[in-house]
Amino acid sequence: MDAFYASAEQASKPSLRGKAVVVGGLGPRGVVATASYEARVFGVRSAMPMAQARRLAPNAAYLVPRFGFYRAISEQVMRLLHALSPLVEPLSLDEAFVDLEAGEAAWDATSARLVGERLRADIRAVTGLTGSVGLAASKMLAKIASEEAKPDGLVLIEPGTERAMLGPMSVRTLPGVGPATGDHLRRAGITTVDDLAEAGEDELVRLLGKAHGHALHAMALAHDDRPVVAEREAKSVSVEDTYDVDIHDRLRVGLEVQRLADRCVRRLRAAGLSGRTIVLKVRRYDFSTLTRSETLRGPTDDPAVVREAAARLLDSVDTTGGVRLLGVGVSGLADYTQEDLFAQAAGEGVAEQVTDEGDRREEPAEEQQAVVERRWPAGHDVRHAEFGHGWVQGSGLGRVTVRFETPGSEPGRVRTFRVDDPDLEPADPLPLVEDATGVSTEGVGA
């Protein structure tokens, strides 16, 4: 999907179409998750600090991500993919590999192109959004092709043309080559894929280590026979929070770790999992990050056990100077929930039931603004008794500004209300397409 979160917001909010839209964390330490193509013109990019984005594009619309909304769209798209083949490997909400041969949906370049174009049309019909398709003989090449295809395009790499196409490209084009590896290679005089191929496997292994060197050499030669794997099992579950201001109070640090442990366990349980290894993550005031882990005798999903392990791990960490991020994770997952008898015996009468209530805490008075932002987050849908459906354009100073429009409407008017206006309430997103169920998918992949 092209600029997925931003495109979804534009489809949902007519007044934002054709405008610069930036989706990401709006706090003082937020970063950009997705920028619309209009915002990219100003130089706004994913992973950029929000403050920098605001300097580059002060007039863009800034919205917090609505993952539930994006997930619903993602599921529609994934359903279309499953109609093509049982072998679908999702990489994220907005990207997946599909093995068209395994689905007998395509067998040569011509049929593949046909399937790809039909898929793009179906995605547009069902979701109202544009998607791009990369077609090639391997996962690596399909990924590169899809990057080339964006936005709203299709690129097919003809068998036999791979090497010629890849050769002049930057090493950074290859999946797995990020800033660090890119620099490393550049210092060795390797900047293009051709340079990589020329360097030879031994040299790359010497430079980058066994696994990475070997993999990169294979990729440079366009060799990639990794299969498309459907439904890979999760290997870890984790939660983390970056705080708007560093936490110095050791007691508060401890409390936050407990909350994170509870949240992590809630997610673990929701997935029907338990795990053996508890991981604590601490990012200090200077951005130095460290992890501490402890492996239990057996898997657990007991909140008291995870809390206690996390607390023990925290004991071994020096937090003087303050922490900006805390995280708690569980790995070494068991796909079945095995009773942890030892822990149950130890925690008898101590373990409190963790509820799905969420972990609301009392808000100190000085965090009034934060409360408002949480109750009326920028971009979230609302309904007003008189004016109907709209979305929060901004809030503060006891006021919330709402634009009244729906995916199918003309750009709407703006009105401002008191944050406690009884006529105003949070609402669910409206579907982007009138009748999302009525679109025919039959024939796709036949």
Added chain:
DNA sequence: TCTGGGGTCCTGTTTCGC
């Protein structure tokens, strides 16, 4: 106003058990 959150994989070192 410098740098999110949720993951995966790999590597080097230490620890542990046989």
Added chain:
DNA sequence: TCTGGCGAAACAGGACCC
């Protein structure tokens, strides 16, 4: 009983991806 060696886990850190 002491010691050595070895391999597997465990642990910590880092790169990368969306």
